Amino acid sequence: MQLSFHGADRDVTGSCHMVRCGDARILIDCGMFQGGRELAEDNAEDMGFDPREIDVVLLTHAHLDHCGRLPLLVKRGFKGKAITTSATRDLARLVLLDSAHIQESDARSNRRHRARRGKDIDGDPLYDVQDAIEAMDAFQQTVDYGEAVDVLPGVKATWFDAGHILGSASIQLELSEGGTRRTILFSGDIGNSGRPILRDPQPPAGNDVVVMETTYGDRLHRGVLASVEELYEAIEDTFRRGGNVIIPTFALERAQDILFYIREGVESGRLLRSTPVYLDSPMAISATRTFRKHPECYDEETMALFNAGTDPYSVPNLQFTRDTSASIAINEVRGGAVILAGSGMCTGGRVRHHLRHNLWRKESSVIFVGYAAQGTLARRIVDRSQHVKIFGEQIPVQAQVYTINGFSAHADRDELLAWHATTGKDGHTVERTVLVHGEEQAMSTFAGLLKDTKVDMPAREDVIDLS
Numbered sequence: 001m002q003l004s005f006h007g008a009d010r011d012v013t014g015s016c017h018m019v020r021c022g023d024a025r026i027l028i029d030c031g032m033f034q035g036g037r038e039l040a041e042d043n044a045e046d047m048g049f050d051p052r053e054i055d056v057v058l059l060t061h062a063h064l065d066h067c068g069r070l071p072l073l074v075k076r077g078f079k080g081k082a083i084t085t086s087a088t089r090d091l092a093r094l095v096l097l098d099s100a101h102i103q104e105s106d107a108r109s110n111r112r113h114r115a116r117r118g119k120d121i122d123g124d125p126l127y128d129v130q131d132a133i134e135a136m137d138a139f140q141q142t143v144d145y146g147e148a149v150d151v152l153p154g155v156k157a158t159w160f161d162a163g164h165i166l167g168s169a170s171i172q173l174e175l176s177e178g179g180t181r182r183t184i185l186f187s188g189d190i191g192n193s194g195r196p197i198l199r200d201p202q203p204p205a206g207n208d209v210v211v212m213e214t215t216y217g218d219r220l221h222r223g224v225l226a227s228v229e230e231l232y233e234a235i236e237d238t239f240r241r242g243g244n245v246i247i248p249t250f251a252l253e254r255a256q257d258i259l260f261y262i263r264e265g266v267e268s269g270r271l272l273r274s275t276p277v278y279l280d281s282p283m284a285i286s287a288t289r290t291f292r293k294h295p296e297c298y299d300e301e302t303m304a305l306f307n308a309g310t311d312p313y314s315v316p317n318l319q320f321t322r323d324t325s326a327s328i329a330i331n332e333v334r335g336g337a338v339i340l341a342g343s344g345m346c347t348g349g350r351v352r353h354h355l356r357h358n359l360w361r362k363e364s365s366v367i368f369v370g371y372a373a374q375g376t377l378a379r380r381i382v383d384r385s386q387h388v389k390i391f392g393e394q395i396p397v398q399a400q401v402y403t404i405n406g407f408s409a410h411a412d413r414d415e416l417l418a419w420h421a422t423t424g425k426d427g428h429t430v431e432r433t434v435l436v437h438g439e440e441q442a443m444s445t446f447a448g449l450l451k452d453t454k455v456d457m458p459a460r461e462d463v464i465d466l467s
Helices: 037-044 070-075 086-116 129-136 224-241 254-267 282-292 300-307 324-330 351-358 377-382 413-421 440-447
Strands: 002-005 017-021 024-028 056-058 081-085 139-143 148-152 155-161 169-177 180-186 209-213 245-248 277-280 318-320 338-341 365-368 387-390 393-396 400-403 432-436 454-456 463-465
Touching: 017 169, 024 148, 056 148, 070 086, 070 129, 081 086, 081 155, 086 129, 086 139, 086 282, 209 413, 224 245, 224 254, 224 365, 224 400, 245 351, 254 277, 254 282, 254 338, 277 282, 277 324, 324 351, 338 351, 351 377, 351 387, 351 393, 365 377, 377 387, 377 400, 413 440, 432 440
Parallel strands: 024 056, 056 081, 081 139, 180 209, 209 432, 245 338, 245 365, 277 318, 277 338, 365 400, 432 454
Antiparallel strands: 002 017, 002 463, 017 024, 148 155, 155 169, 169 180, 387 393
């Protein structure tokens, strides 16, 4: 009985952990590494295990850093099935197809650049659209929250609401091998309590080992109400200066949250009904439709809105821009607009075009409402680089830059501690805690706060004996 680590180990992307129990090989997530060029190379390398030997993938949620290498897993020989919640399956389809299109586009661009330099022009995408479609064929089973599933002989899994994004879950595994029994809880990404739309995280007790994320293990978030107020003030101040507001937006959850708060701002009179709001992300548009399909994930506040006939994402003067020409036309708007565009870390997507047209303008603003990993364009802007390269051009960073972390979909330090405190047996602290999905400083700080539990901070390819 072993647990091995193949991503998001002393880092925040590429989540991938494998459990061995008897002859069974179970993968918890299969995420993509995100950031600089070296991480793109990591995605293409050996995964640290033979995909043909994996029996089943249990998916916590549909963010790219948790599901993004599933098509590659299938491409390299995985023949098993993937199990997750219904909402996660629907969102994963959007994410993987979008990622495949990006892989194909990047490969074409790289081939053109190499050809112009007289270099060899080989270079296939990491995976293509057909690989993504075949990966979706692996989703042969979906589960409800709280439903126990006999995954394989000696392996039972139960999904618990993690409150992170629509359909997100912590996964509890009950393992039996010979005379040994162990209960292991994989946190997935733990949500930020007290936010709208989704329920708060629901951690199960009774575990021997907890494998948990530590993204914000060394800091506290600003309160939600204060963050919403800062958002409104940033919008108002930008409009007074005559500029646009650019919000790099994660298509899943963050885009919907911001639309929710803008709608509230308009209804309360804080924001003008005439304010043009652009959702310039085809995936976010599709994801918003998917959100409407899954009321089983909503909290009481959001369900009450639906029951009263109010669409929580319906903003007056909201414009969806799916096609490229409509997206380009937004760049003619010189001021007074709120532009939500992907991606949240500015590693791709349409937001880079809007940054190119607004980042150098002192009257405009860029508002970051999510995590920016090391090596990403978002992180360089947040860290106040004087210039950043966008499409080969050095753009001066002269716009006002806001970082509002109260919108984070991740729990902060105190919430992580409270979540951890409930996961042991008979009211006691869990006997062993494995920290993952965090930068090393945050992880080390959080480890120092844990008491009465053995703490591991594995590196990639490390193995822990669970027996």
